[in-house]
Amino acid sequence: MRLALVLGEVGQGLRRNLSMVVSVVLVTFISLTFVGTAILLQAQINQMKSYWYDRAQVAVYFCTDFSGVGGCDQTAATPEQVAAVEAQLESETLAPFIDAYYFEDREQAFENFQAQFEGNAIASLVTPELMTEAYWVNLVDPTQSQILADALSGLAGVESVVDQRSYLDQIFNILNASSFTAIGIAALMLVAAALLIATTIRLSAFSRRRELGIMRLVGASNRFIQTPFVIEGVVAALIGSVLAAGAVVAIVQFFVQGYLSETLPQTSFVGLDDALLVVPVLLGVGALLAAVSANVAITRYLRV
Amino acid sequence: MIRFDEVTKVYRGTAKPALNSVSLEVLSGEFVFMVGASGSGKSSMLRLVLKEDRPSSGAIHVLGQDLNRISSRKVPYFRRNLGVVFQDFRLLPNKTVFANVAFTLQVIGKSKGFIHEAVPDVLAMVGLEGKAERFPHELSGGEQQRVAIARAVVNKPSILLADEPTGNLDPTTSMGIMTLLERINANGTTVIMATHDAGIVDRLQRRVVELVGGRVVRDERGGGYVTQAMPQVQPDIVIPAAGPREGLR
Numbered sequence: 169m170r171l172a173l174v175l176g177e178v179g180q181g182l183r184r185n186l187s188m189v190v191s192v193v194l195v196t197f198i199s200l201t202f203v204g205t206a207i208l209l210q211a212q213i214n215q216m217k218s219y220w221y222d223r224a225q226v227a228v229y230f231c232t233d234f235s236g237v238g239g240c241d242q243t244a245a246t247p248e249q250v251a252a253v254e255a256q257l258e259s260e261t262l263a264p265f266i267d268a269y270y271f272e273d274r275e276q277a278f279e280n281f282q283a284q285f286e287g288n289a290i291a292s293l294v295t296p297e298l299m300t301e302a303y304w305v306n307l308v309d310p311t312q313s314q315i316l317a318d319a320l321s322g323l324a325g326v327e328s329v330v331d332q333r334s335y336l337d338q339i340f341n342i343l344n345a346s347s348f349t350a351i352g353i354a355a356l357m358l359v360a361a362a363l364l365i366a367t368t369i370r371l372s373a374f375s376r377r378r379e380l381g382i383m384r385l386v387g388a389s390n391r392f393i394q395t396p397f398v399i400e401g402v403v404a405a406l407i408g409s410v411l412a413a414g415a416v417v418a419i420v421q422f423f424v425q426g427y428l429s430e431t432l433p434q435t436s437f438v439g440l441d442d443a444l445l446v447v448p449v450l451l452g453v454g455a456l457l458a459a460v461s462a463n464v465a466i467t468r469y470l471r472v
Numbered sequence: 473m474i475r476f477d478e479v480t481k482v483y484r485g486t487a488k489p490a491l492n493s494v495s496l497e498v499l500s501g502e503f504v505f506m507v508g509a510s511g512s513g514k515s516s517m518l519r520l521v522l523k524e525d526r527p528s529s530g531a532i533h534v535l536g537q538d539l540n541r542i543s544s545r546k547v548p549y550f551r552r553n554l555g556v557v558f559q560d561f562r563l564l565p566n567k568t569v570f571a572n573v574a575f576t577l578q579v580i581g582k583s584k585g586f587i588h589e590a591v592p593d594v595l596a597m598v599g600l601e602g603k604a605e606r607f608p609h610e611l612s613g614g615e616q617q618r619v620a621i622a623r624a625v626v627n628k629p630s631i632l633l634a635d636e637p638t639g640n641l642d643p644t645t646s647m648g649i650m651t652l653l654e655r656i657n658a659n660g661t662t663v664i665m666a667t668h669d670a671g672i673v674d675r676l677q678r679r680v681v682e683l684v685g686g687r688v689v690r691d692e693r694g695g696g697y698v699t700q701a702m703p704q705v706q707p708d709i710v711i712p713a714a715g716p717r718e719g720l721r
Contacts, residue, residue, distance in 0.1 A: 170578070170581055173578050173579075264562065378562070379563060379575075381562070382562060382564065382575070382576075383579050384548070384551075385522070385551065385556050386551065386552070386575075386576040386579060386623070386627070387548040387549060387550070387551035387552035387554075387579075387580055388579035388580060389548045389549070389580075390545065390548060390550060392579060393579075447624070462587060
């Protein structure tokens with residue numbers, strides 16, 4: 169009986185304010201799509217980080233006849249100097265931090281370079297003499313590259329010690345910035361959605377002020393008066409949330425899995441399972457946002 | 473039943489109090505007319521009894537409860553003991569007579585069975601049998617007020633507050649409404665009625681409380697709209713000369 173009455177009030181409110189309800193649906197739809205995208209972008213970044221950081225190595229570059237930076241004086245590192253570095257890598261101080269290492273001479277470096285820049289004009293300009301010899305080191309803990317840099321960069325014949333992660337960090341910084349932008353837009357849109365829901369509920373309450381006045385006079389409890397409005401807001405926001413969830417799943421299904429994965433088969437991308445994890449978050453955020461803002465909006469009408 | 477102790481009400485932004493140190497006691501089963509010019513404080517008193525407002529100072533007890541101490545969450549439950557009728561009826565235009573009365577019971581959570589028993593009973597009591605399915609705009613003013621009264625008393629309140637219930641009605645219809653209010657009063661409900669209608673007050677000869685400028689200047693049992701006996705005067709009040717005053721019919 170009471171439930172039927174409450175739901176009847178909700179239906180009436182939704183019908184009476186149809187245009188406002190549609191705008192609430194659209195705004196929550198867009199804002200939560202941004203929220204979902206931002207979450208997935210973060211997931212993607214973390215996934216790529218763990219993938220690439222595991223593969224990131226520290227390179228110990230040796231001097232060549234052409235390099236004048238670091239400890240080099242335009243003379244290539246001697247075999248003795250290379251051996252000294254290897255002795256350091258094997259030494260008791262550094263060995264515990266090192267998982268594996270290997271030496272790359274000029275020929276190998278040249279081949280790798282040719283493979284990497286195949287078809288690029290630069291590949292034909294480079295000769296093996298231009299390449300640098302290097303030790304490639306995999307660390308036990310990839311974050312401790314500073315130890316190698318401290319220990320090795322001062323040695324004779326060493327040009328530089330480079331952590332590949334520093335290259336990766338730039339890429340991730342860009343990705344992070346775009347993800348924060350998405351979060352920022354999402355936050356702004358959520359504020360707009362909350363205000364719009366509050367306005368809609370106020371309008372709805374205003375159009376029913378006669379009923380509200382009578383309800384208050386005859387002693388309807390506050391919760392009874394409040395509930396239809398809160399449900400009204402939550403229903404509208406949930407419709408938007410469901411649309412947003414659908415949009416996020418569709419983006420992952422058709423754009424990420426369907427297009428990006430085909431185009432870049434080397435990279436692992438977020439999958440449908442990640443998208444499905446985001447869905448309850450979106451529904452929860454939508455419902456909570458609506459419930460809170462509707463509650464705040466209607467409280468003014470309940471003040472005794 | 474209802475007791476005002478030195479109640480003063482000053483509305484925000486006004487210097488002159490709407491009620492100035494009013495003390496009044498209404499006993500169970502009484503029928504009280506509140507008379508006085510517009511702005512004399514009648515409606516303010518009714519609002520205070522309903523706890524739609526809180527007094528600036530002083531204490532109000534209604535049905536044994538101190539209204540200053542009643543928490544705002546409990547106010548709805550308190551109001552279920554009170555019925556209210558207004559000059560402008562305040563019916564829901566899109567609901568039938570039956571639904572208007574039933575609405576009161578629905579929102580306080582009465583069962584369907586109870587509603588289907590109580591509503592026809594109360595409609596019969598106010599003389600609206602056979603009009604349950606009409607809409608308010610299909611009814612005369614007097615009939616609309618009867619619906620409002622039915623709505624106010626369907627929950628069997630101990631107190632009925634009526635704010636100029638006959639203000640929009642012609643004298644004959646008004647008398648019909650008064651007969652109805654007297655019958656409700658005879659059944660044990662305390663009735664407090666604010667009115668400008670001298671004819672009704674003179675005819676019924678009930679207790680009359682007169683307010684002037686927010687003070688009680690007369691509290692007379694079996695009185696008329698204007699005093700016939702020596703008024704009980706609060707010392708610092710100058711009573712305007714007796715006799716027909718401006719703004720009265």
